Amino acid sequence: MSQAPIHGRGAQSGSVPTRFGLSTREADGDWRDYMESLDGPPVTLRTTVTEEHPKTILSxxxxxxxxFDRSINAYRGCEHGCVYCFARPTHAYHDLSPGLDFETRLFAKPNAANLLRxxxxxxxYRPKPIxxxxxTDPYQPIERTYRITREVLKVCLDARHPVTITTKSDRIIDDIDLLAEMAKHRLVAVAISVTTLDPKLSSMLEPRxxxxxxxxxxxxHLVxxxxxxxxxxxxxxxxxxxxFMEEIVQRAAAVxxxxxxxxxxxxxxxxAPLFREWLDVHxxxxxxxxxxxxRSIRSGKDNDPNFFTxxxxxxxxxxxxxxxxxIACKRAGLSTKSTGAKFELDCTRFRPPETGGQLRLL
Structure with a gap:
């Protein structure tokens, strides 16, 4: 019999990673070992955000x-909670679970724009699209509070530096003023990911x-x-x-x-084990x-890590x-080129940004 689902979260487990030989906490008789038996399991899983201040922001x-050869990630972890997210293992590097920790224990980099400038x-420095x-998603829910992505875009617009953005959020429309201005200078291209058209399935796969x-x-709106x-x-x-493949193509072409x-x-x-667990639950x-x-499309394995394949x-x-x-794209009249291949962004207008906290007036 499958376990009851954890509503509002993608991962159904918070198991501690063992890939790096990280030790798990052993019971030693203190109050934490009896907390759940006394108070019961927590009613909800709360999301926490820790601010961090790295020395560099471009990877x-x-x-x-x-x-692309360079990227910016304003956040670590992602509250969207997509159970299939290939970025989940990055939390294991910090002794955190790629499961529930990845979507509940988030990190924000408020100094990202200054570092980029x-x-x-x-x-x-020589420009290429960032x-x-x-x-992790630059427009996950905490962006509405932190606005780190918006500040990064301001720096890129000022410096005439091209950017590509991939998101699963309509929150990107909050920055449509900046994106429209960047588009005039061929500085931006946006990809929005659509996994399914079934809202119920989406709420289980990518709950937030x-x-x-x-x-x-x-x-x-972006178009x-x-x-x-x-x-x-x-x-x-x-x-x-x-x-849903054909209908997503049709509806994307329609807009x-x-x-x-x-x-x-x-x-x-x-x-892989997190996704298998999710399947067993749902x-x-x-x-x-x-x-x-x-496994049939991955040469008999759960995953193929090799370049290209x-x-x-x-x-x-x-x-x-x-x-x-x-066939779906041909019927809809859509190009099947990838984001980077389809859009030729302009690196020739790049101008080093002003430092000292000031942006150009003109």
């Missing part, structure tokens, strides 16, 4: 199968992300504002969300997006079929998804 990579002002939303209809509406847009159908979960793409489900490290009758297809699954099912997607 560089040399991965040959992605279109200092970096861009260095004489040897990717935002590559690890915007409803699918709101994401599609946000795409429409109207002149912002280059891309609809990412991600991830495709076999036998669970793939049935005028420039292109669409799809990404197969990835289950690195702790994400779809026990379908769990075997889902994981069977996942991690984003390009193989096998009959993978080819079926590709064919369906290609």
């Amino acid at each position: 560089f990579n040399t991965s040959p199968d992605i279109f 200092e970096t861009l002002a260095k004489p040897k 990717a935002m939303g590559t690890n 992300a915007a409803a699918p209809a709101k994401r599609l509406k946000a795409l429409g 109207e504002a002149g912002v280059p847009t891309h609809c990412s159908i991600a991830p495709i979960i076999p036998a669970l969300t793939d049935e 005028g997006v420039d292109s669409a793409g799809w990404i197969p489900l990835r289950l690195p490290h702790e994400v 779809f026990p009758e379908r769990a075997g079929k889902v994981m069977g297809i996942v 991690r984003l390009k699954p193989s096998g009959v099912w993978a080819e079926l998804f590709r064919t369906r997607f290609r």
Whole structure:
């Protein structure tokens, strides 16, 4: 018999990671060992935010199968709670659970904009598009309070530095004034991910992300504002969300997006057992079929970590998804190029930002 679901959260477990040999707490007879038996289990899981002040904000990579070489993550952890999120294992590096800790114990970097300004002002800096939303969502709920992403965009606009943004939130519309101005200078492209069109399924898969209809509406608003847009159908979960592929393409085309793409489900490290647990709780009758297809497109494994093939699954099912997607885009008149390949952003207008806390007046 499956366990009762934890409502409002994606992960159904807060188990401590063991990948790095981290020790677990042993009972020693103090009050914490008896707290739950005395007070009962906690009624709700509260979200906490810790402010951190790193010395650098740009992260560089040399991965040959992605279109960007630098990124900014204003937050660590993500309250959206998408159970399939491939970024969950990053919490294990900090002795925190990739499960419930990832979506309840968040970290914010309030000095991100200042750090970026200092970096861009260095004489040897050479501009290339900065990717935002590559690890955790820049428009997760705490952005409404912290506004770190907005401040970063202000720095990029001032410096005429190009940016790509990936999000699952309609909260991005809060910054449509900045995005529209950046678009005039070919400095921004936005991808919004839509996983399913079923709001009930979405509330289980990605419990604190915007409803699918709101994401599609946000795409429409961005199009109207002149912002280059891309609809990412991600991830495709076999036998669970793939049935929505064609309709998502059709509805994205209807609001005028420039292109669409799809990404197969990835289950690195702790994400695989967390996702299996989620299936057992919410779809026990379908769990075997889902994981069977996942393993068939990943050469018999839960996950393929290798460059290129991690984003390009193989096998009959993978080819079926590709064919369906290609036909859907052809019917809708949509480009199937990825965000980075579709939009050529302009790096030639870059100008080192003013330092000392002041932005240019003109």
